[in-house]
Structure formats: C-alpha cells, structure tokens
Amino acid sequence: MVALDHKGMSDNRTAGTSDEKVFEVLLPVARQQRSQAMIERLEGTFRLNLHPHHAIWMFLLFILAVGTAHAQAPKELISPIDALIKWSPFILWGPEGGLTGFSLNIIISFFAMLFGTIAGVALGLMQISLLLPVRTGSWIVTQFFRNSPWLVLLFTIMLLFPFEIDLGFVVIPIPDWMKAVIGFSLPVMANLSEVVRGAVRSLPSGQWESAESLAFNRRETLWMIILPQCFKRMIPPWINWYCILTMSTPLCSIMGVEESVTYTAQALNAEGDRPELLPVFYVFLLLIHFIYTYPIARWSIQLEKKFAIKL
Amino acid sequence: MASPSQSGNGSGTNWTPDQPMVSIKDVHKSFGDLEVLKGVSLDVMKGECICIIGPSGSGKSTLIRCVNALNDIQQGSILVEGLEVNDPNLDKLELRKKVGMVFQQYNLFPHKTAIENIMMAPITVLKQDKDEVAEHANSLIKKVRLEGKENSYPGELSGGQQQRVAIARSLAMSPDVMLFDEVTAALDPETVKEVLNTIQELAEEGMTCILVTHEMGFAREVANHIYFTDFGLIVEHGAPATFFDDAKDPRTKEFLSQIL
Amino acid sequence: MELFGDYFKQLYDTSGWNFVIFYDQVEWQRFVEAIWTTIKLIIACLIFSLIVGFVGAWAQGAQSKIVRNVIAGYIQFFRNTPPFVQILFFYFVLGNLTPSYDAGGYQEAYIGSFGWAVISLGFFAGAFNTEIFRSGIEAVPESTVEAASALGYTRLQSYIHVVFPLAFRVCLPALNNNLVNLLKTTTLAYGIAVPEMMYTANQIWSDNVNVPEMMIVLFFFYVGLVAILVYGMSRWERSMKIPGYG
Ligand SMILES: Nc1ncnc2c1ncn2[C@@H]1O[C@H](COP(=O)(O)OP(=O)(O)OP(=O)(O)O)[C@@H](O)[C@H]1O
Numbered sequence: 001m002v003a004l005d006h007k008g009m010s011d012n013r014t015a016g017t018s019d020e021k022v023f024e025v026l027l028p029v030a031r032q033q034r035s036q037a038m039i040e041r042l043e044g045t046f047r048l049n050l051h052p053h054h055a056i057w058m059f060l061l062f063i064l065a066v067g068t069a070h071a072q073a074p075k076e077l078i079s080p081i082d083a084l085i086k087w088s089p090f091i092l093w094g095p096e097g098g099l100t101g102f103s104l105n106i107i108i109s110f111f112a113m114l115f116g117t118i119a120g121v122a123l124g125l126m127q128i129s130l131l132l133p134v135r136t137g138s139w140i141v142t143q144f145f146r147n148s149p150w151l152v153l154l155f156t157i158m159l160l161f162p163f164e165i166d167l168g169f170v171v172i173p174i175p176d177w178m179k180a181v182i183g184f185s186l187p188v189m190a191n192l193s194e195v196v197r198g199a200v201r202s203l204p205s206g207q208w209e210s211a212e213s214l215a216f217n218r219r220e221t222l223w224m225i226i227l228p229q230c231f232k233r234m235i236p237p238w239i240n241w242y243c244i245l246t247m248s249t250p251l252c253s254i255m256g257v258e259e260s261v262t263y264t265a266q267a268l269n270a271e272g273d274r275p276e277l278l279p280v281f282y283v284f285l286l287l288i289h290f291i292y293t294y295p296i297a298r299w300s301i302q303l304e305k306k307f308a309i310k311l
Numbered sequence: 312m313a314s315p316s317q318s319g320n321g322s323g324t325n326w327t328p329d330q331p332m333v334s335i336k337d338v339h340k341s342f343g344d345l346e347v348l349k350g351v352s353l354d355v356m357k358g359e360c361i362c363i364i365g366p367s368g369s370g371k372s373t374l375i376r377c378v379n380a381l382n383d384i385q386q387g388s389i390l391v392e393g394l395e396v397n398d399p400n401l402d403k404l405e406l407r408k409k410v411g412m413v414f415q416q417y418n419l420f421p422h423k424t425a426i427e428n429i430m431m432a433p434i435t436v437l438k439q440d441k442d443e444v445a446e447h448a449n450s451l452i453k454k455v456r457l458e459g460k461e462n463s464y465p466g467e468l469s470g471g472q473q474q475r476v477a478i479a480r481s482l483a484m485s486p487d488v489m490l491f492d493e494v495t496a497a498l499d500p501e502t503v504k505e506v507l508n509t510i511q512e513l514a515e516e517g518m519t520c521i522l523v524t525h526e527m528g529f530a531r532e533v534a535n536h537i538y539f540t541d542f543g544l545i546v547e548h549g550a551p552a553t554f555f556d557d558a559k560d561p562r563t564k565e566f567l568s569q570i571l
Numbered sequence: 572m573e574l575f576g577d578y579f580k581q582l583y584d585t586s587g588w589n590f591v592i593f594y595d596q597v598e599w600q601r602f603v604e605a606i607w608t609t610i611k612l613i614i615a616c617l618i619f620s621l622i623v624g625f626v627g628a629w630a631q632g633a634q635s636k637i638v639r640n641v642i643a644g645y646i647q648f649f650r651n652t653p654p655f656v657q658i659l660f661f662y663f664v665l666g667n668l669t670p671s672y673d674a675g676g677y678q679e680a681y682i683g684s685f686g687w688a689v690i691s692l693g694f695f696a697g698a699f700n701t702e703i704f705r706s707g708i709e710a711v712p713e714s715t716v717e718a719a720s721a722l723g724y725t726r727l728q729s730y731i732h733v734v735f736p737l738a739f740r741v742c743l744p745a746l747n748n749n750l751v752n753l754l755k756t757t758t759l760a761y762g763i764a765v766p767e768m769m770y771t772a773n774q775i776w777s778d779n780v781n782v783p784e785m786m787i788v789l790f791f792f793y794v795g796l797v798a799i800l801v802y803g804m805s806r807w808e809r810s811m812k813i814p815g816y817g
C-alpha cells in the first residue's frame with residue numbers, strides 16, 4: 001500500500017526531469033506510457049479508446065443468443081423472445097413501474113456518486129493539508145478503502161448498519177438500497193480522494209510559489225488558483241469512476257436489493273428456470289448495462305482528449 | 312579486427328577485390344507516388360570512403376538504406392560483393408553480415424549494457440562462441456575509446472558515447488562495408504569530433520565506408536570521392552579537391568555556398 | 572499456537588469478541604482452506620488473464636481486420652458491462668451449455684464454479700491486459716527494431732531479444748495496477764459459490780453470528796494481500812528498471 005503510493009508519485013516526477021535528454025528515441029513514448037500508467041494507478045482503473053462500431057458487436061451477440069435460444073425452445077411453451085418481451089419492463093422498472101430493477105441500479109449509482117464525491121473531495125483536501133496528523137489520517141483512510149474489495153465493504157455496511165435510526169422522537173427506517181448507497185460511496189470516496197490529491201500535486205509548484213509571492217494565503221491559493229486549474233483534470237476520471245460504480249451496483253443483488261440482477265433471477269424463476277431462457281435474459285442484462293455505460297465511457301474519453309490539448 | 316578480405320566466403324558469388332565492392336546501378340525508389348530515387352548509379356571500391364551530401368529530402372538516407380535492404384527498390388541493381396540486393400530471394404542475413412549500418416539516432420538497445428549491445432548480435436545471429444565474442448567486443452570498446460564504460464547502460468552515456476557504442480556494435484559483426492547515416496547530426500558540437508575521429512580511423516584502416524554527412528570539412532579530409540544528390544539524382548561527383556573548389560553544376564554551387 | 576488460541580478464547584469469554592476461527596479447530600480448518608482457495612483463485616486468474624492478454628495483443632497486430640474487430644469488440648464488451656453479471660453469465664449460461672460427466676449417480680460439470688470464475692475473471696482482466704501489452708509493443712520505436720534487423724536479426728529474433736524485453740518494461744506499471752484490481756475482483760466469485768475467503772467468511776458468520784469479527788478478518792486479509800502484491804510488484808518493477816531510462 002505504502003509502496004504503491006509513494007512510487008506512483010515519485011516516479012512521475014523523475015521521469016519528467018533528469019533523464020529526459022539522455023534517451024531521446026525511446027523516452028517520449030515510454031514517458032507517455034508511464035504517465036498514463038501513473039494516472040491509471042491513481043484512479044485504480046484503465047481507460048480505453050472506444051469506437052462506435054464496438055456497439056455493433058454487442059448487438060450481434062444479442063441476436064446470436066436470441067437465435068440459438070429460439071431454435072432450442074419447445075413449441076408448447078412461451079418462446080424466449082416472448083418471455084423477454086413479457087419480463088423486460090419488470091427487469092427495467094420493477095413491478096407497476098415502481099423505481100426498482102435496472103432503474104434502481106441507476107438511482108443507487110447517482111446517490112453513491114453524490115455522497116462519494118462530497119466525501120472524496122473532503123478527504124482529498126485533507127490529504128494535502130499542512131497538518132501532519134490530518135494528512136496521515138486521511139491517507140490511511142483513503143488507502144484502506146481503496147484497497148479493500150468493493151464486495152467486502154458492501155457486506156460490512158449491509159450487515160452492520162442498523163435498519164433504522166432512532167432519533168428519540170422519530171424513527172428513520174433505512175431501506176436496503178440506501179445502505180447499498182453508503183456501501184458503494186465508500187470506495188468511490190477513497191478513489192476520488194486520490195484523484196483530487198493527484199490533480200493538485202500534478203500542478204507545477206510554480207503555481208503555489210507565485211501565489212505565495214502575491215501574498216495569497218493558503219486557503220485563497222487553494223480555492224482561487226489551484227482548484228480551478230485542477231477541476232478540468234478531475235472531470236474525466238470522475239466520470240470514469242461513475243462508470244465503474246454503475247457497473248458495480250449489481251453486487252448488491254447478493255444481499256437481495258431489488259435491482260436488475262435480482263429481478264432477472266426472479267423472472268427466470270417465474271418462467272420455471274428453463275435453460276433456453278438463460279442466454280436471452282443474461283445477454284439482455286449485459287446489454288442494458290452496456291447501453292447505459294458505454295456512451296458515458298466514450299464521453300469521458302472525448303473530454304479527456306479535449307482537455308489534454310488545452311492543458 | 313574485421314579484416315575486409317575474409318568476406319564473401321561461401322556465398323557463391325564470383326566477386327573479386329578488383330571489382331567495385333558496392334555497385335549501385337540506375338536505382339529507382341518510390342514511396343507510393345513520391346519518386347525519391349530517380350536512377351542513381353555509383354561504385355565504391357574496396358577500402359574506399361565515399362561521402363554523399365545534398366539537401367534535406369534529396370534521398371540520401373533512402374539510398375543507403377537500400378544498400379542493406381532496409382528499403383526495397385523498384386528498379387535497378389545493387390551489388391554488394393557480387394550479392395544482388397534487389398532480388399526477392401535475397402539472403403538478408405548474408406547481406407547484413409557484409410554491411411554494417413550506423414543510424415543518426417544511435418538506436419542502441421536500452422535494456423542492455425554497452426558491452427552487451429556489442430555482443431548480442433554475434434551471439435544470437437551469428438551463433439559465435441561467447442568467449443571469442445567477448446574478446447572481440449573488448450577490443451572494439453578500446454577501439455572506440457570507451458574503456459570503463461562497458462557496463463553502462465545507453466541511458467547513462469552521452470550521445471557521442473552512445474554513437475561510438477553503436478559503431479562498435481556494427482563492427483562486431485565484422486562487416487566489409489559500413490554505412491553511416493548522418494551519425495553526428497543528433498550530437499552536441501563538442502561530441503561530434505570524437506565520433507568523427509573514430510570513423511576517420513576506420514577509414515584509414517581500410518574499411519569501406521559510405522557516409523551521409525553534413526560535415527563538409529570532414530568529408531573533404533576523409534572521403535576519396537564526394538557525391539552530391541538533389542531530387543533523387545546524383546547531380547555532380549568528384550574527388551574532394553575538385554568537388555569543393557571547382558563545382559560545375561549551379562545547384563551544387565548554391566548548396567555549397569549555403570553550407571560553407 | 573496453544574497460547575494464541577487461548578488468548579482468543581479468553582477474549583471471547585471476557586469481551587464477547589468471537590474470533591472463532593482462531594480457537595476452534597473446525598473453523599480454523601475452514602478458514603485455512605479458504606485462504607488456499609483464494610490464493611489459488613488469484614494465481615489462476617492472474618495467469619489466465621496474462622495468457623489472454625498476450626494472445627489478444629498478438630491478435631490485435633493481425634493483418635485481418637475481422638480479427639482486430641473481434642478483439643476490439645471483446646475488449647469493449649468486458650470493459651463496459653458489470654463484471655458480476657459477466658461471472659453469472661459465464662457460470663449459468665455457458666456452464667449450462669458445456670458438457671458434464673457421470674460422477675457416480677449425478678452429473679458433474681467438467682468446468683466447476685472455480686473454473687468458471689477463473690475463465691470469467693481472466694477474460695475480464697485479460698481485456699485490460701490486451702490493451703496494456705499492445706500499447707507496450709507500440710511504444711518500442713520502429714527505429715530500434717530496424718537497428719536489430721540491420722544487425723541481421725530475423726523478425727522473431729528481434730521480437731524475442733529486443734521488442735518484448737522493452738515492451739514488457741514499459742507496460743509493467745500498468746500491468747501491476749491491473750493485477751491489483753484483479754485480486755480485489757476475485758471476491759466476485761462469491762456470486763457462484765466458489766469457497767474462497769468472502770464466501771467462507773459468510774458461512775462462518777452465519778454459523779457463529781460473529782459478523783463484525785469476521786469483517787475485521789476479511790479486511791485484514793484482503794488489504795494484506797493487496798499490500799503483499801503491490802510490494803512484490805513494485806520490487807520487481809524496480810529490479811527491471813533500466814538505469815538512465817524512464
Ligand atoms: N518511409 C517513407 N515513407 C514515405 N516517404 C518517405 C519515407 N522515407 C522517406 N520518405 C520521403 O523520401 C524523401 C527522401 O527522404 P530521405 O530521408 O532519403 O532524405 P534525406 O536526403 O536523407 O534527407 P535528410 O537530410 O533530411 O535526412 C523525403 O521526401 C521523405 O519524405
């Protein structure tokens with residue numbers, strides 16, 4: 001954990017300075033590679049180049065699954081296609097259009113992102129505090145939540161958090177999906193904390209020094225000079241984390257939260273768990289997640305390219 | 312050291328030392344629609360050192376890259392010790408044993424030390440005995456005056472030092488002809504000299520050299536013959552004295568007046 | 572060991588903190604088995620994902636546009652769908668379609684849940700490894716390869732002696748990141764009942780009603796594993812570093 005962090009930051013700096021001139025041929029590409037790796041290490045994930053035609057492959061897969069299932073289906077039972085048409089509203093919105101099923105995945109992702117962002121920015125700013133205990137403490141919290149598996153965090157919150165909070169005069173119930181929101185916002189918080197810290201540290205120290213020489217105090221420097229410059233850099237990784245979060249929300253089906261995977265399993269169950277329905281339903285499930293995530297991932301990459309030129 | 316006479320063995324050609332070692336005849340080369348070489352001919356005898364000069368983009372690099380088959384040609388013939396380079400069935404290994412090349416950007420292997428860079432090819436490509444190769448490599452290190460730098464990585468060497476390692480690396484294959492493509496162009500002015508000295512010593516020892524260079528003083532001193540290229544053609548050539556002092560072609564004159 | 576067990580037994584009697592795995596022989600056995608399963612799972616996934624990455628990167632350099640598109644589609648599919656649904660898909664859908672054999676009265680699938688977890692997670696991480704290896708190979712400049720061929724190297728020789736050693740060093744940091752992620756993602760095997768640490772911990776706390784204690788154990792276990800992996804990898808990264816380069 002310690003090694004991961006310090007190495008990431010220090011390498012980044014040496015790569016840019018001392019060795020630059022020595023090895024002209026290989027260095028520029030290698031440095032680009034390295035800095036990309038450092039960014040990815042900070043964000044704990046990878047970014048890829050996406051193209052619209054990739055989506056076509058997804059649809060082909062779907063057609064293929066539907067086709068094979070169709071051929072296998074016994075004639076007297078409802079065909080896989082009809083079964084999917086019958087159940088897809090249920091998987092997408094839950095019974096009677098109540099906001100469950102896939103829409104609950106999105107709701108959870110929104111709230112977890114909201115809380116995760118607020119907490120993450122606060123934690124990230126604490127990581128660049130001048131006070132050593134604050135810095136160390138927030139660093140430990142960040143590393144702890146970054147390096148724990150999401151599922152373990154989710155279980156912890158789901159099982160150990162009370163199902164209601166008694167404030168004496170009023171009892172606030174906490175439904176499972178809200179606990180899931182908290183469970184997901186923790187790793188998001190930790191990773192965004194690193195994004196903030198990384199973005200601030202990536203600014204050349206000249207910015208701090210010139211602000212200081214203009215008699216800005218630390219708070220003014222941070223809010224008026226440093227953070228506005230970091231803001232753009234933080235948006236693409238922020239969106240990227242949103243994608244990862246959204247793709248993690250199916251995990252809470254393990255604890256029975258009524259999201260898309262839970263409902264898919266229920267729908268299959270209601271159809272008697274017929275094996276030929278499995279491919280169609282699971283590919284449908286993958287597909288709705290893909291359709292939601294893919295454009296956002298693309299957008300994040302576009303933004304990154306756009307900002308990369310200006311910065 | 313590489314003795315030029317140990318060459319041509321077993322390649323089944325009937326080249327004799329009185330014929331040109333490299334013979335380029337009417338070479339045409341295009342990249343797509345762009346015709347870069349439009350019929351170039353020149354001969355290099357054994358032990359000769361020739362320089363090719365000319366404006367940027369005139370096809371100098373392309374020409375010498377064709378000599379060791381890094382580029383293929385569309386028309387014409389290149390004979391190296393009687394070995395036809397423009398032959399689809401060319402044994403490239405045979406050619407590259409004869410022809411060494413040094414690049415402008417050194418192109419050393421950054422994950423190997425200086426001595427390893429020199430030893431790698433003879434061991435992997437020629438399958439020579441490791442101890443013999445090591446001995447040869449040490450003598451080459453001395454030759455290019457890099458004693459003490461054997462175990463440095465390319466990243467730890469200056470440009471001039473790297474370029475001398477690159478020269479030694481080529482010499483380790485015991486070539487009969489050496490190609491140098493603007494080998495000093497990426498160097499600081501102070502380090503240019505050490506590399507040029509190494510090349511000059513080579514030439515004086517009788518190595519056949521084809522050089523592309525912008526160092527006119529060096530060309531005048533070292534070359535037996537100067538070729539001036541422009542737009543893919545050899546415009547003028549001659550011995551250094553006549554070439555530099557008594558150029559006939561207006562393009563040569565203009566080029567020389569700009570560069571001298 | 573005795574003392575160790577006694578301490579936790581006493582801790583339970585005095586404070587109620589029930590670290591049952593440290594004093595109960597049966598639970599301890601369960602716990603140790605889970606450790607091994609987890610480590611085996613991690614290593615199998617790492618190796619499989621590396622193989623997928625190598626093959627994928629190689630195929631991405633293929634001449635055929637179709638092959639390249641298939642690989643690109645594969646990467647996008649695994650990159651933009653939930654890994655948990657992927658694992659369910661592999662186990663329930665593909666597992667359903669693969670043959671099984673008669674294991675004395677009941678049908679046993681050739682590929683069990685452990686196998687499907689390795690395949691699914693291996694493909695998931697392999698999608699990233701493919702990109703990483705490919706960009707590593709692309710980072711080796713053409714001119715360095717050219718220098719090798721001017722020295723008489725064949726294509727294969729220059730790949731073995733020049734391109735791969737360089738490409739590997741270039742992509743090692745990114746690769747390490749991905750492998751750390753993969754380690755954490757192996758917990759998803761819980762979803763198909765692979766008896767790894769997450770799954771076993773769940774069983775233990777169901778039997779012993781000691782959720783907080785097992786959670787603490789889980790955190791120590793996984794954060795510790797990540798720390799070990801990161802430490803080992805960064806040591807390796809440092810030892811592979813070329814002096815004066817990068
Ligand atoms: N691989 C290639 N593909 C397409 N065009 C090329 C390629 N290599 C060279 N050229 C073109 O061929 C022409 C001659 O290039 P060449 O490198 O031989 O010039 P040069 O005389 O060596 O110039 P310089 O002094 O700048 O090195 C140039 O117009 C260049 O753009």
Ligand SMILES: [Mg+2]
Binds near residue numbers: 371372373492493
């Ligand atoms: Mg050139």
